[in-house]
Every structure is written in C-alpha cells, then in structure tokens.
Amino acid sequence: MERRSFLKKAAAGVAVGTVAAPAIAQSQPSITWRMPTSWAKSLDTLFGGADYVCKRVGELTDGKFQIRAFAAGEIVPGLQVLDAVQAGTVEIGHTASYYYFGKDPAFGLGTSVSFGPNARQNHAWWHFGGGAEAMAPLYKDYGCIALLAGDTGCQMGGWYRKEIKTTADLKGLKMRIGGMAGLIVAKLGVVPQNIAAPDIYPALEKGTVDAAEWVGPYDDEKLGFAKVAKYYYYPGFWEGGSMLHTLVNEKKWNELPKAYQAALQAACGEVTTWMLAKYDAQNPGALRRLVASGTQLRPFSRQVLEAAEKAAYEVYDELGAKSAHWKRIYPDWKKFRDEQFLWFRVAEHTYDTYCFNSKVGQPAAAGKKA
Amino acid sequence: MERRSFLKKAAAGVAVGTVAAPAIAQSQPSITWRMPTSWAKSLDTLFGGADYVCKRVGELTDGKFQIRAFAAGEIVPGLQVLDAVQAGTVEIGHTASYYYFGKDPAFGLGTSVSFGPNARQNHAWWHFGGGAEAMAPLYKDYGCIALLAGDTGCQMGGWYRKEIKTTADLKGLKMRIGGMAGLIVAKLGVVPQNIAAPDIYPALEKGTVDAAEWVGPYDDEKLGFAKVAKYYYYPGFWEGGSMLHTLVNEKKWNELPKAYQAALQAACGEVTTWMLAKYDAQNPGALRRLVASGTQLRPFSRQVLEAAEKAAYEVYDELGAKSAHWKRIYPDWKKFRDEQFLWFRVAEHTYDTYCFNSKVGQPAAAGKKA
Secondary structure: OHHHHHHHHHOOOOOOOOOOOOOOOOOOOOEEEEEEEOOOOOOOOHHHHHHHHHHHHHHHOOOOEEEEEEOOOOOOOOOOHHHHHHHOOOOEEEEOHHHHOOOOOOHHHHHOOOOOOOHHHHHHHHHHOOHHHHHHHHHHHOOEEEEEEEEOOOOOOEEEOOOOOOHHHHOOOEEEOOOOHHHHHHOOOOEEEOOOHHHHHHHHHHOOOOEEOOOOHHHHHHHOHHHOOOEEEEOOOOOOOOEEEEEEEHHHHHHOOHHHHHHHHHHHHHHHHHHHHHHHHHHHHHHHHHHHOOOEEEEOOHHHHHHHHHHHHHHHHHHOOOOHHHHHHHHHHHHHHHHHHHHHHHHHHHHHHHHHHOOOOOOHHHHOOO | OHHHHHHHHHOOOOOOOOOOOOOOOOOOOOEEEEEEEOOOOOOOOHHHHHHHHHHHHHHHOOOOEEEEEEOOOOOOOOOOHHHHHHHOOOOEEEEOHHHHOOOOOOHHHHHOOOOOOOHHHHHHHHHHOOHHHHHHHHHHHOOEEEEEEEEOOOOOOEEEOOOOOOHHHHOOOEEEOOOOHHHHHHOOOOEEEOOOHHHHHHHHHHOOOOEEOOOOHHHHHHHOHHHOOOEEEEOOOOOOOOEEEEEEEHHHHHHOOHHHHHHHHHHHHHHHHHHHHHHHHHHHHHHHHHHHOOOEEEEOOHHHHHHHHHHHHHHHHHHOOOOHHHHHHHHHHHHHHHHHHHHHHHHHHHHHHHHHHOOOOOOHHHHOOO
16 A cells, blocks of 8 residues: 555656556557756766666666756756756656745645655655655656655755855855755845856856855766865755656657556656765765865854844745745645654764764774865 | 776676666566575664665566565575575575675674664775675675665663673573674673574563563664563663675676676665665654553663673674684784774764763753653
C-alpha cells in the first residue's frame, strides 16, 4: 500500500503498473527526447546529474528511449526550462523549481525556502510527507509532472567583497541570489538579482553586483568567484537542502509506455543519492583549495541569521494572500518542517555534534577550522 | 568519465553498457529470482525497501525479471543471507553487511562503524570516495557483488531497564547490539549478544538480555520494546548512518542481460533515498507516541560517549592485524571520514544547529524536548 503510494508520488499522481498484475506485453517504441537544463556543462554535478538520468534511461530500455541533455542556453535559456516544457517545445527538462517563483511563489517549496528543511528532511517531505501530492496541482497548472531528481545539500552563503558583520552591511548590497530568497533578503535591504550561472562571474567582476551566491565550494570554485570576492560566508540560510527536478510535459508523460515511465522514475530517484553524494565527496577538497588560495571563510553572525529568519516568516505569512497554491500547501509543509526539526535534534544532530567536534578519533589537524 | 566511473562503482567493478555505443538488441529473457532478507515482514522500511527493489525491477522489465523478497527465516535465517547468496542457494539477498563481521571485520565498514560517517557521508564514501571499489574484493571473496540499497539514518542507542549514567552502569550489562559494535562495547564491560529481530523482544522480556537496540522509534515501536524497558537512549553511536545492501551472486550477476543489471542498479539507487525518507518521515510521530506512553528519553552522557569512542579507535587499530581487508581499506576510509567531518561542520552543521534551536520560526511547543 505504502509502496504503491510512493510510486504514485514519484509520478506526481500518475498511476503506474505493478508486477502483481503483469503488464500486457507492450512494444518498446524508439523515442527520442530533448532535455534542456538550467546548468552550464562544466557543472558536472548539476548538468552531470541530468546527463546521468538520460544515460540510465537509455540503459534501462536497451537504448530505445533516448534522452539528450542540453546545457543552459543551448536550445532553451537556463531560466526558461519550465516554459519550454509547458509549451511542448521540448518533452522534458531538468531545473530548479524556485527559478519560477515569479510565476507562483509556491514553486519555491519545490526546491528550498529560507530556514526550511535540510536535504533529507526535504526528501522525507516530498516522498512521505505529502509534498509530491501537494505540489502536483501546481506543476499541472503548468502542464508538467515533476520528479525529484537531485539535491545540492546545504549551500554556502556566497561571495562578498566586504565583510558582512550585521544587517547594516547588507543595506543596498546588490546581490545575485537564487529563487525566492530574494524576497527575504530584500526585507533586509539587499537588492536581489536573478542571474543565470554563466553570467554571474562577469557581473561580479564588473561590479554590476557586489555579492553573489551559487551553490558551494565545488561549483563555486569552477565558476571562479574567489578571484573577484574575498569573503565566503556560511551557511546559505536560503538553501538548507535544495531539490532539483525533472519536469515532464504531462501529455508526453501520459503517452509513454509504463516501463519507460518507470525508467524515468527510477533514474531520477537514483540520481538524488548520486548528486548529493558527489557534492558531499567533492566539497571538502574544493573548500580546502579555496582557503589555501586566500578565501576568507566567515560564518554569518547570529544577528544576521535572526533578522533573516524573522523576515522569512513574515514573507511566508504574506504569500498566502498572493498564491492559492502557497495558501494550500504552506500550513502542512510548516507542520512537517517543525516535526522534522524536533526529531533531528534527538539522534542525528546529537550524533553529528558529538562526532564533528570530538578530538578522540580525529587527527591533530581536525582542531583547525576547514 | 565520472559518471561511467559511478556506474562501475554501483556494479562494484562490473562494467555496464552505455547509450553512446547502442546495445545490440538482446533478448529479454524471463528470469525468476528469490531474495531472502534479514528483516521481519512487519518492518515496512527494511523489508519494504527490499520489496520495493523487487517491484521496481519488475516494472522496468515489463515483468520479465521477477524477484521475490522473503522475510527472515522464510527460506534463509536472517543472519545467513550472505552465506545463501555465496552458496548459490539463492541468487540475491538484502541484508546489512555488518552482520557478517565475524567472517571479516571489514564487513562492518559496509554498514556503519561506531563514530563513523553519518548517512550522507557514508553514501559519499561508497559512491565517490572509493568505498564501493575498496569493498568489492571483500564481497568477491564471498562470491558476491554488493549494491548500496537503503539506509536507516542515525539510529537510537537502545532500550534499557535502568539508567545508564556512566560507563560503570554498563559493566556486566547483557545487551543485544548489532554488528561489530559488540567488539567496542565489550571493552566497556557490556556482554554483547547478536540476536535477529524477531527474537529480541522475548529475550528482553524474559531478562535473557538487560538491554537491546534495533533501529529507531518507527521500527522499535513496532517491535514493542517500550513495554519491557523504560529508558530510551540516544544517539546510537555505533550507527551514525547504517547502509543496507543488495548482495548478488557474482556468477548470476554476470549472466544477466545488461539492461537487467541496470534495472537492479537503478532500483537499488532509488531505494536508498526512499528508505531514508521513509524513516525520517515516520520517526517523529513514533517517538512522540512512545514518549506519551511513558518512555523516558535520555542522552548518553559525555563520559559514556568519550569512553566508547576511545574504545572504538583502539579496536580499529587492532583489527588491521586480524583482517587484510580491514588493513587495506581502513586508512583511506578514516581519511575520508575526517575530511567529511571537517566540511560538514561548515555549511550543514551550522545550518542545522541554527535552525533546530531557533525559536523564531518554531511553534511554542518546539521549546520542549521531543
């Protein structure tokens, strides 16, 4: 029962076949799809994740269902993947829901919102906390179904030319910041900019923006931000664990043979662990290299975090009046978040806190900050 | 390159086909396999995860590749799944590697060891930190390949009839404890017992053991431990994030069509997110019910944790003399663990610590301990 329910969730409400009632033998048609993404090709976690889904689907179907991933701008601009899938220009895309928060702020909940769940808590919400079902009608309004397909983990707080000690230092700061976090930092005086990945470095270099955030050490090192901004802040309080999604045009989805739908679901499920594991494995070395090259690592002050959190929950309370989807989804999301936070304090956080700070099993160097 | 490398890792060294070189059209033979597990059927996360893999593989192959999951004891005793797969009595099984630490302590690293990586860090090690490749020769010695297929997250520290304030309270305590953690707590005076799930409750009820641990609130509630032991300790310092595996007889694996190998790999990858999400979603409610029914929630004291960690690293240093696999794998594992701990302190742990303790976004009740 629960497993069936999960499969349904994975398909955002579209029922799939089961083994118990053996599928009628069906043709394996040759299908070729194009998958624009929001990612530069150099980002081998994000673009690499989309590519992984495509390759796996090919393997699962003996090469009959071929999907090709395209970098941002190759066939569709990076921040218009949803539009292209909705229009049917392409059948499928890989993107972050929160890029489309301007259409509806509820898209933010599909990726991450400030002071929201971390990666595991987001996955728990999506798969077993009613998240996929709650979000499905929103995606349906845009002609899509959404499959969870990747996660970045908790992100860093971005690159700044000057130190940010209190919220006073944020006033008037022009900053590239992803998704609906812009609404929140705007309350603190930041002037938020929505800029796709390839354009961030030039903007920061020219001074069009004073600060910029992307993901974390591994990606940020590739994009070169350390060359033009010295201070690297943490944590990215607007992205505790950002989910990525494969969006599929609903009509095209419904035309797929059941085994091909299952192939997409399984590959997207698999890549969620894959991407998070890849980020977690690659980030430590990247951060060490950045720090060795002069990057100054700084935690946001408690004053900044508290002001931002207060602003975030003010924004969330206001959004119900602007979006029927937000109004419908947010109360249950918030309840789930609160329960997750309480539970994680017990086993997970106690374990992490002890282990990460213990000197017993650590080498001498572990006393130093990364 | 890295994606191919990941696929290889997922197959523990067995190369798989790619779309770039389209597979020669191959038959889709009808194959029926049996999958014994180490789990009681009532455990819908662990047994449910094994069952999920079977169902998904069926869907991915239009019902041609049928695998049936069996509960512990149905066709193979719960702690002999590896033996049955090795002998070829069955083709495949779902279990925890560390049950077999008596054959070789290095099996412990496949699941979790005391004060080791948490769930995400374990997945990073397995998929991108050389873990799968390092473990493959060990599984190969037992005629198997291993696919990561599930995780419990950080477990609880178990059920006790009396309070455990210091290590003095552990002396002579007869305790059911999983895997090689027994070696470590034995150094603190505990008398460890390896007992399969269905037999734990009777042993605790009769007083054959004084204490017992299984997984966490959701499973432990099902197994009824609260009825016979009052104190529930956290965290389970021997299981920061326990990985489960699908073991496949190597000869049987090599006989599979490539698309069927891919189906198993994808389904196992998918279930890793599935199982963790299910535990994370279900544990908070279970813990609340347990506490409401009189369970006394207690953190292990710092004195207990420090003594246990010291004992753990003494054991790890000794094991190199007993196992060539341990000697070969442990140094790189330890280095990876140390780097993960350092990095997670920065973004993830700072975020979690702030969010889990903040009062700003929390309801009034959040101030109370779960």
